Amino acid sequence: MASSCGLLLLLAAGGFVSISDGRFVDEECAEFHFHGWNGWRVVDAALNQPASLTRRFKDAQEAGLNVLRFFLGDDERSPVLQTAPGVFDERVAQAVDFVLAESAAHSIKLTPVLLNLWKRNNGVPQFEEWCGTASTSRQPRPGGGSLDAQERLQTPYDWLVSPKCRDQVKKYFTTLVNRRNTITGVLYKDDPTIMSWNLLNEPRCRSCGPEAVDSWIGEMAGHLKSVDPNHLITTGAEGFFDESDPMARYNPQDRSLWASRTGQHFRANHAHAAISYATVHTWPDNWRNPPFPTSWGRQWLDAHSQVFKPKIVRVWL
Incomplete structure (x- = not known):
């Protein structure tokens, strides 16, 4: 908006x-x-240790923090929200209700991460199983080579482009935003406690070209905005420039050009009308782009000024 x-x-x-x-x-x-933070195992705490989550919000409020980004599914030890696309385990859904209610009580806004590339729990691997693409390893561009498990995790090409798979995600989004909080009585789509929705944490499609990820982002963001016009939406992307973009020279990469071939296309991904603001991630330990924190880090962040929408550095580790 x-x-x-x-x-x-x-x-x-x-x-x-x-x-x-x-x-x-x-x-x-x-x-x-805003001054925000990433919260881990938030739904788990709401379900199993609600008092600890209340203390966490109280401490955050006292520290001047006012926005929490959290995953609706963290890892395999965490509670599983969905038993099928758009079908919720009510006990876990009520834990999410509690997160929203406690956040509001402490004047903290939320950005729920709707999907995660890296984890099965409420993530792309689970949706691939539901859709039937988990066993495929197709890459539309030659030269990608055979994929090991970690590479396949980053290459959900058939899932990204399948109309059936996209419809399953749309069903999930629609069900979620139309849920009525059992504590506050407010529909999620009408709850101002939610600052924004994060579509997919770190979307990728290795050696696929930029079309699959960008098309998915555009269609999913458009659908989400159609069923929830009240909230901001962002991609969840790290901010990589596609190799076709002159700005790719600012990517964190070596001769393999890995960052330019993740399937992300920063400027195109954030140009969709339903995408409200841009996200940038920064992982100095993982990316190992020397000399990281000063010279390259400043260039990396400055390069993203090419998108004329607000930008948030979502991850800095």
Whole structure:
């Protein structure tokens, strides 16, 4: 949602974060400054140790933090939200209700991560099993070679392009945003506690070219915006430039050009009308791009100013 503040004052529901003139703004059109953090095993804590989650929110509020990004499924030890596409385990869904209610009680906004490339729990591997693409290893471009397990995890090509698989994700999104919180009575799509939705943590399609990931992002973001027009949406991408983009010279990579061939295309991925703001991840330990923290790090972040939407550095590890 991007507009002038005058129009936003007429349209905004109480408490929703919006975008005006390239800035995050609150319901009064005052600039929304946030200090956020990534939370792990949040739903697990809500289900099994709710008092500890309440303390976590209290501590965060006292420390001046006001936005939490969290996964609806962390790892295989965490509670599993979905038993089938768009079919929730009610006990786990009520734990998510608790996360939203406690977050609101402590004036903290949320960005739930809807899907995760890397984990089966509420992630792409689980959806591949449901859709029947888990056993395929197709790459549309030659030269990718055979795939080991880690490489295959990063190459869900058939899943990304399949209409059936996309429809399963749409069903999940639609069910989630239309859920009524059992504690607050508010539909998720009407809850201003949610700042934004994160479509897919670190989408990739190794040696696929940029079309598969970009098409998926555009269609999924468009669907989500159609069933929930109130909330901001972002991609969850690391911010890699495709090898066809002159900006690819800023990617963290060696001679293998791995970052330019992840399937991400930063400028195209964030140009979709339903994508509200851009995300950038920075992993100095994993990427090992010397000399990291100063010279390259500044260039990496500055390079992303080419997209004229607000940007958030989501991960810095």
